[in-house]
Amino acid sequence: MELETLVSKAQNGDKDALEGVVQAIQDDVHHLAMRMLVNPDDALDAVQDILILVITKLSTFSGRSAFKTWVYRVSFNYLLNAKKSLARDPGLSFDGFEQDLADGLGEKRIEDPVLLNELRVSCTMAMLLCLDRAHRAAYIVGFILEIAHDEAAEILAISKTNYRQRLSRARQKVNAFTQRACGLVNSGAACSCPRRLPAAMAVGRIQEGQTFFGGGDAAAYAAVLRRTKRLESGLRTLTLQQATRRFASPRDFAAVIGELVDTP
Known part of the structure; x- marks a missing residue:
């Protein structure tokens, strides 16, 4: 199923589609977090926070841009501005x-x-x-x-x-x-x-x-x-x-997000 179709279904409350959206983007988000933060543990923490932001803000996605463009915007906004993310910066010169x-x-x-x-x-x-x-x-x-x-x-x-x-x-x-x-x-x-x-x-x-x-x-x-x-x-x-590797997510965040969605 195409990503935009999954997004539409997820916006309408389809939990399976929501997990499919997370699976489709988690590798891209993890690769981005690794290149921004380098530390694997920091990157994993950031990916979970970003994916939670994506699903909580999903209803605001209007389709004026490609969904992955929107995901990258949410990701960079977090990595550039969130206090938790800023605290991870080693301050190298x-x-x-x-x-x-x-x-x-x-x-x-x-x-x-x-x-x-x-x-x-x-x-x-x-x-x-x-x-x-x-x-x-x-x-x-x-x-x-x-x-x-x-x-x-x-x-x-x-x-x-x-x-x-x-x-x-x-x-x-x-x-x-x-x-x-x-x-x-x-x-x-x-x-x-x-x-x-x-x-x-x-x-x-x-x-x-x-x-x-x-x-x-x-x-x-x-x-x-x-x-x-x-x-x-x-x-x-x-x-x-x-000439670096592609940093696919080592964790299946779709399952994690699914549990969070089911939590009252």
Whole structure:
């Protein structure tokens, strides 16, 4: 059944259709929350809150835009403004992140391709936490979700001009950082994943047998390295940010929402 049909039925009180709506959108919402928050536990909490907002506000959806556009707007409004979401922000900066990378470099190298990929993806995602939330959201909508400008501006509830400005500033900041600090983008940069991996393992950020970030459908480390070498410098950062996994929801929120709906 098409999503819009499920939405219409759910708006008319069909509980099965409501659960179908949640199942249809929960992966998209979880992927978005992971890219905004990075921490898996924080993302799961945010997804549940967002999905509850979606079903409680479902009657207000008028169909003037695509349903997923509306869902993204509800999601970003929560992630950008809710006190609970704001409290999860680690407050990173590019200068601090760059210093952390430099402090973790040593002469020892680890060349394990699985662990290197776990480090690559987790570092790539954490990098966006150095952007303030407004610019992070613009970057994710424009370059991760690859949503057209008109729809992106609608999702973020800003003008197209403001959206384009935020997107441009966000890209400039991320590109400048990776050019300075990331060996995958600039071979002359001090940091390289093999040199950074020993320190990341020593503090428990990367653990053998754990491939949450670099697992799934994430591109392999060697493949990303080859790809970035072939690209112009301006496209290398974008390639890194897009070469992550699709973060499908590990929890069936449809069942959770169904229980909440049945609760008197």
